Amino acid sequence: MNTWIQIAYLISTALFIFSLKWMNTPQTARRGVFAGVAAMLVAVIGTLINPEILASNYKWIAIAVVIGTAIGVPLSWVPLTAVPQRTALSHAFGGLAAGLVGVAEFYLSFSSSGHELGHFRAAALCAEVLLGFLTFTGSLMAAGKLQEIIPTRPITYKGQNIINLGLLSIAVIGCVALSIDTNYKFIFPVIIFLALLFGVLLIIPIGGADMPTVISMLNAYAGLSAVAMGFVMDNKLLITAGALDGSSGLILSIIMCKAMNRSFTNVLFGAFGQVQAASTDTVKKTVKSATPEDAAQIMEQANKVVIVPGYGMAVAQAQHRVRELYDQLTSRGITVKFAIHPVAGRMPGHMNVLLAEADIPYTDLVEMDDINPEMPQVDVVLVIGANDVVNPAARTNKGSPIYGMPIINADKAKSCLAIKRSMNPGFAGIENELYYADKTLMVFGDAKAVVGDIVKYLSGEGGGH
C-alpha cells in the first residue's frame, strides 16, 4: 500500500509541475488549472487510502471538506478588484493550516501515538510553526489593509525595526533551543505567540504601494511552511509542492522589487513614511488643464495611442469605460496599446486581469520594457490613475525617493493626457514633473466619469461638427 501512496504522490508532483509549466502562455493556461486540480485529487486520494487513517474518521474528514468548500466557493466569486485581498486571505488560511498541523505534531511527539522528534525534525517543526503563524497574522493584516479595514498608511514608531528584529531573534533562539532539546516544551507556546505578534508588526509599517511585494513574499512563506511540514512528516509531495509555491513567491518578489528599484530589506524595514518628509518643498508650478472634449479631439487626430492604467483606474471602476474608449479609437483605425508597469495595481499582474475582464484582448497589453522603445513614435499617452510609474523624476532627479525605479516613459511621447482627481501628489507623496511639462494636458475628474465623457463625445460625433 505504501508504494501505491508514493506513486500517487509522484504522479501528483509531475502534474503540479505541468500545471505551472502550462501557465507560460494564456493559450495553455486553463489546461494548467485542470492539471492542478487532477494533481490535488490524486494527492488527496493517495492520502486517504493510507492505512493509518481510521475508517471511523472519514466522516469527520468529509464534514471538514464540505465546510472548506462552503467557505471556498464564495471566496472565488469576489470582484477582480478584490483579488489581492482574497489572495492575502488565502495565504492566511495556508499559514494557519501549516501552523495547526505543526502544533498537533509537536504535542503528539510526546504522546504514545507520536514519533519522537529528532533534532532535524524539531528544527523543521519550529520553522513550520514560525512561518505558518507569521504568515497567518501577516496575511490577515495585509488583507485588512487592502480591504481598507485597517489604515493603509504605513504606521511607524521609534525603534520599530529594533523591536521587530528583536522579537524575531528571540523566536529563532527559542527554535534553536527546542531543536537541541525538545524537552524545553514551554518554549513552544512562546514561539507561537512571537510568530503571531511578529506577523502583525511586520505588516503594520508597510504601505499600499508596497503590497505587491508583500503579497509575493507571504506567498513564498506559505510555500516554505508547507516544505517544512514535509520535512517533519517525511512527505516528499509536501516538499515538492511547497517548493514550487515558494519559488513562485520568490520570483514574484524579486520582479516586484526590481520594478521599484528597492531591495527586499528596504521594502520590509524602510517604511515609506520616512521618505515623505524629504519631498515636501514644492514649488508652485502651473499645469494646463483640458476638458474631456479636448481630450477626445486630440486622441481622434492620433495614429497611435498608449494608455497607462494605474490603481486609480481600478479604484474608480473605470475598466469598462476604458474598453469603450478602446473600441471607439480602434474602430477609427487608431492603434491602441496598454502599457503595463509591473507594480501597477495591488498585486503582480493585477492590471492585466482587470483589463482582460473588460474584454480587452491580451495581445494589446504590453510590458513596460517592450513599450518604452516605441514611446517616441506614440502620438498620445493617456495616463489613467497612474502616478509614480510615469514620473520622470525616477530617471532624472537623484534626490527623488523613487530615483532609479524603472518607469514607463510617458514623457517621451509626442503628447500626454493625464486623468487625475486633483493635483494631490500620489501615494508616495512625490511631485510628478510630467504634469507640468509643456506637452501634458491634465483632465481633472473621476476616471470613470472622464473616460465616459470622452467616449460619449467620440460616439456622438459620428457626423462631425
Place this chain on the structure above:
Amino acid sequence: MKLSLFKGFAAVFAVLAISGIVSVAAGETVGETIPGDVQHASVQGMDYVSTLFVFVLATFIGLDVIRRVSRLLHTPLMSLTNAISAIAVVGSILIAGQSHSEYRYNILGLVAIVASVSNIVSGFLITDRMLKMFKKREGGK
C-alpha cells in the same frame, strides 16, 4: 533578471548548505542516542538528506518553470500557487485521520483541513475564472 535569478539560486544553495550541516549533525546524534540500533539511525540520517535533495531539486525546477510564466498571468499564477500550497491538506488529513490518545489533535487536523480545502476550492475556481477572461483579438477585426 538574470542577476536576480542568480541571487535566488545562491539563496537556495545557502539553505542547502545550512540544512545539510544540520541534518548531518542530526543523523549523528540520533546514532548516539539509540545505541544498538546504529543501522536504523544511519538510515534515518540518510532520509533527511534525501528529503533535502528533493527540496533543492524541486526549487530549481520551480524557479525555472515560474520564470517562464507570462507576466500577463502573474495574478492567476499567484492564485494557482495558493491552491497548490494548500497541499498542506495532505498533512492535515493525516493528523485528522489517525487515531490519537486525545481528540483535540484530530480537531486541530480538521480545522487545518477546512482552511486548506477552502484554499484549494477558491484557488482553482478563481484561477479558472480569471483565465477565461484572457482573450485574443476576435478574428478578422
